[in-house]
Amino acid sequence: MGRILAADWLKIRGKGLWLLILVGPLGLTAMQALNFGLRFDYMKRRYAGDLWGGLLDNTALFVPMALFLGGTLVCSLMANIEHQTSAWKQLLALPVSRIAVFASKLMLCLLLLAVSCLLLSGFVTALGLLFGFGASAIPVYGILRIGFLSCAAVMPFIALQLWLSLAFRNQAMPVSIGVICAIVSPFTATLSEWLPINWPYLAWTGPHRLYFAGAGLALALLVLLPGAAHFARKDVN
Amino acid sequence: METIIQTADLVKRYRGRAAVDHLNLSIGKGDIYGFLGPNGAGKTTTIRMLLGLIAPSGGQVEIFGKDLRKERLDILRRVGSLVESPSYYGHLSAVDNLEAIRRILGAPKRRIAEVLDIVSLTGEEKRPVKGFSLGMKQRLGIAAALLGSPELLILDEPTNGLDPSGIQEIRSLIMSLPREHGITVLVSSHLLSEIEQMAGTVGIIRQGRMIYQDTIARLRERSAGEMRLVVSEPEAALEEAFRRGYDGMLRTDELRFSGMDDARVALLVKALVERGHAIYRVEEQRQSLEELFLQVVEGEGR
Structure with a gap:
């Protein structure tokens, strides 16, 4: 597994994946820089009791959307490296189990998303400090979970995207699904909390946020099983 | 093996x-x-x-x-x-x-x-x-x-x-x-x-x-072809060949023999030379492998 991951690590070089990983959190932070920067006095008054909390809450509104879009693109770009010249037939004729190949792609995808979440935490912290919210008041746990908990809750979606992206050469379907989810997600918040599309946001707010993150991970495993089984059995043409 | x-x-x-x-x-x-x-x-x-x-x-x-x-x-x-x-x-x-x-x-x-x-x-x-x-x-x-x-x-x-x-x-x-x-x-x-x-x-x-x-x-x-002989007097040469038990035919003034191994070719040529025939050419005319391939591909397996 480690050897395949090392190979995959090499292959994503120069494909724009790292750029995407950087641009996602940078964009989210830039939005808040504008949001706060343009009406700084108003925002400062509004969140007077908890400046950091206000910044995080405002950021968190857009994290699910970014995760849907980013996850889709990461999966699709990664799969495309193999699809482009039908490199699957070369890769899968090597002495590696298909499950290991699938697992390696999953690991790489999670790794990239984790880096992105970490960058988001870093950028938001930097922005807060820049605004002078005070280093002593930094809510470390809140800053870490802004990306990571939502990321855990978005896992079923990532598992589905990975499956579709790896299984089908035509990336139109997975990318469409991803974009639709990203666009629709802000408007489904009023619907049932049983809908997985709401989980990334629910994993940030409310008393049961850990449940939603946990439910995300559990459902992701359920989606991964058929995905991996299909990948292991499918004919490579 | x-x-x-x-x-x-x-x-x-x-x-x-x-x-x-x-x-x-x-x-x-x-x-x-x-x-x-x-x-x-x-x-x-x-x-x-x-x-x-x-x-x-x-x-x-x-x-x-x-x-x-x-x-x-x-x-x-x-x-x-x-x-x-x-x-x-x-x-x-x-x-x-x-x-x-x-x-x-x-x-x-x-x-x-x-x-x-x-x-x-x-x-x-x-x-x-x-x-x-x-x-x-x-x-x-x-x-x-x-x-x-x-x-x-x-x-x-x-x-x-x-x-x-x-x-x-x-x-x-x-x-x-x-x-x-x-x-x-x-x-x-x-x-x-x-x-x-x-x-x-x-x-x-x-x-x-x-x-x-x-x-x-x-x-x-399988693609072994015909042996083609061009000689000075084809008809007489063919008769000579028949006498020695070769199965040949005359086509456009050339002698054609099929299924000849090296020894039989050598014997025939020697006999003809001894009889005073001038031999201009001894050639093997092969069906190309590509032709054979096409024949196998089209003909068989039906």
């Missing part, structure tokens, strides 16, 4: 239509096996099944005496392959392409320089592969197949789309492999002329069925 690849009644059906139909393939160690057939005959499908890329609908594949279904990874560790169009990562250089595969194989690092040298890509290894010509990509594919020092090399149409000098280069490379490294090679093509100069054994497949499998020498024998 030890058998490297053995398939038993291999079948692959796509929606009820058999792309490969009860195929029995047998390849001996150290051989270069030419796998021939027109486009769409099932060559690539068979090769994909040999590599475990697609699952057979029926039958068995044994490679190195092991069942492919049970010991796929053990088998693939000893196999190098190039299937159809070359697969490569265009954004990476040749070295990085090989490195990505090397990391999976766990082969030593120096092996990259070795295989680049074997396919004569040394000097181009730092350029992104997307700028390579088709021939160079094809050679990179062969380098990738050789990276794990395989005992069996499976090459699907390795000369497809190459220019004559490229074909020649790859051909001599393939021919050197069994000699120098003891590698068994399975190479497919839709052109007999490409295969006949390097293969020891050929298998001809048509509509998924194996319709001919034997050594190339046997195939040549």
Whole structure:
């Protein structure tokens, strides 16, 4: 597994994946820089009791959307490296189990998303400090979970995207699904909390946020099983 | 001779239509096996099944005496392959392409320089592969197949789309492999002329069925042609031949004899010379292998 991951690590070089990983959190932070920067006095008054909390809450509104879009693109770009010249037939004729190949792609995808979440935490912290919210008041746990908990809750979606992206050469379907989810997600918040599309946001707010993150991970495993089984059995043409 | 690849009644059906139909393939160690057939005959499908890329609908594949279904990874560790169009990562250089595969194989690092040298890509290894010509990509594919020092090399149409000098280069490379490294090679093509100069054994497949499998020498024998003699007095010469029990005929003032071995040719010529005939030409007129191939492909298996 480690050897395949090392190979995959090499292959994503120069494909724009790292750029995407950087641009996602940078964009989210830039939005808040504008949001706060343009009406700084108003925002400062509004969140007077908890400046950091206000910044995080405002950021968190857009994290699910970014995760849907980013996850889709990461999966699709990664799969495309193999699809482009039908490199699957070369890769899968090597002495590696298909499950290991699938697992390696999953690991790489999670790794990239984790880096992105970490960058988001870093950028938001930097922005807060820049605004002078005070280093002593930094809510470390809140800053870490802004990306990571939502990321855990978005896992079923990532598992589905990975499956579709790896299984089908035509990336139109997975990318469409991803974009639709990203666009629709802000408007489904009023619907049932049983809908997985709401989980990334629910994993940030409310008393049961850990449940939603946990439910995300559990459902992701359920989606991964058929995905991996299909990948292991499918004919490579 | 030890058998490297053995398939038993291999079948692959796509929606009820058999792309490969009860195929029995047998390849001996150290051989270069030419796998021939027109486009769409099932060559690539068979090769994909040999590599475990697609699952057979029926039958068995044994490679190195092991069942492919049970010991796929053990088998693939000893196999190098190039299937159809070359697969490569265009954004990476040749070295990085090989490195990505090397990391999976766990082969030593120096092996990259070795295989680049074997396919004569040394000097181009730092350029992104997307700028390579088709021939160079094809050679990179062969380098990738050789990276794990395989005992069996499976090459699907390795000369497809190459220019004559490229074909020649790859051909001599393939021919050197069994000699120098003891590698068994399975190479497919839709052109007999490409295969006949390097293969020891050929298998001809048509509509998924194996319709001919034997050594190339046997195939040549089947194409043994007529002996053609041009002499000063054809009619008298033919009579002389008849008297000696040769079965010939006269066509456009030339004598034609079929099924002659060397000794009988020599005896006839000697007899004619002794009788005072002037012999201008003794030629063998062969049916070309390509003609025979077409005849086998079209005529049999129906």
